[in-house]
Amino acid sequence: MTPTEPVAPTGHRNADSQPGVDLGEDPLALDRQVCFALSVASRSVIALYRPLLEPLNLTHPQYLVMLALWESDPRSVKDLSHTVQAEPATLSPLLKRLESVGYLTRSRSSGDERLVTVSLTPAGRELRAEAEKIPQRIVERLGMPLEDLESLNTALREVMAAAQRAKTGS
Template sequence: MSRSTPPSLEGIDNPLALEQQVCFALAIASRTVIATYRPLLEPMGLTHPQYLVMLALWQQEPLRVNELSRLLQLDPGTLSPLLKRLEASGYIRRERDPHDERALAVVLTEKGRALREDALAIPPAIVERLGLPLDELLDLHKRLTQVIAAATS
């Protein structure tokens, strides 16, 4: 039985070459970009996953834990320790949802709301550190969103 390169991979000499793998490029890009955030987030006492939680809450609060889990695409077992640390830092409060006592809602504290002002400096600093034009970064975001949608469909 002969094995040939599928037509969709024509022109690629070695489809198993590490440097040809989309997963490899995405993994390296993810780690590298998240590392770029680290020095900006550390003075705020945030990790990157905690920053994502705060971004969601600055955009809309209160959020039920299950809504936050869905928005961030994190399972509740991963989200719960993040919320505990944010609560211990005084940035959020978890309380029973007044509309459904079975659900936990996450709300910002005054300290958490005030942190938003410091966070406004992060996006422009990231754009500057990455050194790519904003329109290219926006196009990259659009393409990554398409990759995510294709991979989850």
């Protein structure tokens, strides 16, 4: 070990650490892992959505697709995939199910058979009125100040952007 290598207080070598970053006494402590906190928080919050989405005949991933379509309709599968950050292969069965319950239609472009457009049906558009109640109910169920949830959302978007930059190396 050279004198310039970062060292955790316990003497653990942190070869990938930024100089001056103190990872604490145990950098592998479960309760200090961002991945663990994100994973448990995600599962816990999504579980709160389930009973609210069931009467709408939606799963959480389907709800995300509907949110994207309520923002902009129609959309290509490629655009929808980018917006909800899911692979087209993952979206396909989701879209098929939403089509089978009558919330959307899928159609191939006559000019390009590879292009599939997703459009809301009247029933899919009407569902929005019921779905508009969900965010308020989630805030109530969490019992946290709206400002804290908005700050968390901002911080999570920053984490998402940082992870994307790290993934692409930019």
